[in-house]
Amino acid sequence: MLIAGEFVGGKGSGELTISDPARDSTIIAVQSASTDQLGQAVTAASAAQREWENVSPTDRAATLHRLADAIETCADQFTAVITTQLGSPVGLSERLHVRLAVADIRAVAEALVSMKFEQQIGASMVLERAAGVVFAITPWNYPLHQVVAKVAPAIAAGCSVILKPSEEALGAAALFARCVQESGLPAGVLNVVVGGGREIANELVGHPGIDVVSFTGSTEVGSAIARQAAGTITRVHLELGGKSPSLIAPSGDLTTGVKVTLANCFLNSGQSCNALTRLLVPRENLSQVEQQILGLMPRHQPVDPWSNGARMGSVVSVARQASIWSDIQAAKDRGDTILAGGTGLPDGIERGAFVRPTVFFDTDPNSPIAQEEVFGPVLTVLAYDDLNHALELANATRYGLGGSVWASTNHEAADIAREIRSGQVDLNGGAFNPAAPFGGFKASGYGRELGRYGIASFIEPQSLQN
Structure with a gap:
């Protein structure tokens, strides 16, 4: 796990088993985050967000490009991990899972430098402000692409992120955290916690330190998260099922x-x-x-x-x-x-x-x-x-x-x-x-990911009246 810029082991009571599905074998078991560690992640994200929002869009975009560079450098490692833990064909892991994630990040960075974060509307100065601390819950089916589809637009907007990757595909998220450190992203802007989805969601979805919840997964779980977040009027993005x-x-x-x-x-x-x-x-x-x-x-x-x-x-x-x-x-x-x-x-x-x-x-x-x-x-x-x-x-x-x-x-x-x-x-x-x-109508969710629309999902407008 990554909390406040430091890699730490989980101290919770739960244990997660990482498997190789093609061989039906266990690779390793890891400990989940404790309640105290989840609280530490929120504290770190809150402190880092205030400073990160003040970094210029140009410099945030440069950080994103460095992140994409770091992932490209580690492409072979990502490919091997995704093939092993997802069962994806090795060629597909490299072409789709890794290259697409890099393209996602660069598209967000390019959109960021073209966006205006201040504009005059009549007597009002309208500012595009970062929404705050984002709790991102990502699935296993695209273990790198789905991570960057949430993290890259959020940090582009000036938010900080607490990422909870799927317990079925942790390896790609761990490598991603290493690449984030190499990119020079300040400590605390990204925090990665691991554990059972229900347990961590119960702690963080309604947490007063969380400003936005972004979830990708089934329609049924997304509905449950939306109901829980409604209790604290927490903003929610949902990318759900399809047919x-x-x-x-x-x-x-x-x-x-x-x-x-x-x-x-x-x-x-x-x-x-x-x-x-x-x-x-x-x-x-x-x-x-x-x-x-x-x-x-x-x-x-x-x-x-x-x-x-x-x-x-x-x-x-x-x-x-x-x-x-x-x-x-x-x-x-x-x-x-x-x-x-x-x-x-x-x-x-x-x-x-x-x-x-x-x-x-x-x-x-x-x-x-x-x-x-x-x-x-x-x-x-x-x-x-x-x-x-x-x-x-x-x-x-x-x-x-x-x-x-x-x-x-x-x-x-x-x-x-x-x-x-x-x-x-x-x-x-x-x-x-x-x-x-990217996003859906009806029971496929609400909110959009990727590019400038993804960035806009993590922005709150503020009007200053003259």
Whole structure:
């Protein structure tokens, strides 16, 4: 843990076990933070924040660039840790998990120097002030990217941060803390505490020294955190679950749309909150889609994450594996049709938290497998009758995080996307943009991360009247 600029061991009564899911083996056990240590982190963050806010935006941006440099220098270490603790293929760990995090930080730094923190509005001087001390709770599925998506905008805004990384992927956060020290960030601006999510949240969400709570995780836990924070009127940002549609319009490139959607759904073993897990296709094309999916499935089979050219590794734990299998079996028991995959270990694999990528075909749109987040490599294919029906299906879940539209032109795709209640929609396979806002509608949360929108999430305006 990192508290007030010093690395310390936990003194709490709880013990966290760090595992290698691909080998179903324990790596190490660490002690959780004590209540006193959590209080020390709040004290350190409060003291450091007041000075850090007075550092110029240009100098804060320079610190962020040094942080990105430090992560790039340690890229091989981050790659190894993420591959080991997440089960992510080694190539994916380097390309997606590490490089994306670096791009996130640099995009925030570039946005910071372009922002105005003072402006005259009539007789008022309006200041953009740091919101204060941020309690950031991050998930395990992107153990570096999700950390920087919260920490970088917060410290860019002049806030200090108490980071509680997921207990299932602590290694990347520990390395990140080392890089933070190398960047020259003042002691106390970032503090890292470890422990069970519920125990630490109970201590810090309603703590009087916390000004903002930023949480990424399930919708159910996010709702509980919002209720707890309401007791102290603490500001909350929530980035929650998703069940994102990939809508291939009648004019769209069906072959490319199916191929990219399948790859996106299975990326990171399906453990992405914005994964395209619902494929919406014209009913008359179902047969063609079926044959294409069957032809593509062999390239997405899970293998040892350290293998050359691996596309899929394991999921994060045997507990996650069991949860995914339970959802697949429940859907099968309800009569939903499995086109490919299913429960049980993939062929050739005898142990570890591996899951066969699974496709449910021509699914009832109201089925739980088509409505609720599985958080694993599970795709549902839904047929629509016309474009209005497709949009109805696209908006027919409680979530609204990601999405994709495939049409003959980007202009047509954009017109369709405007009818989808989702925070981010890709047009004809558009690439992820780390400078653009990321966040959801409906039960996918509120608040935005990344770039200038992420910085704005940690700012409070103050008006000085003449």
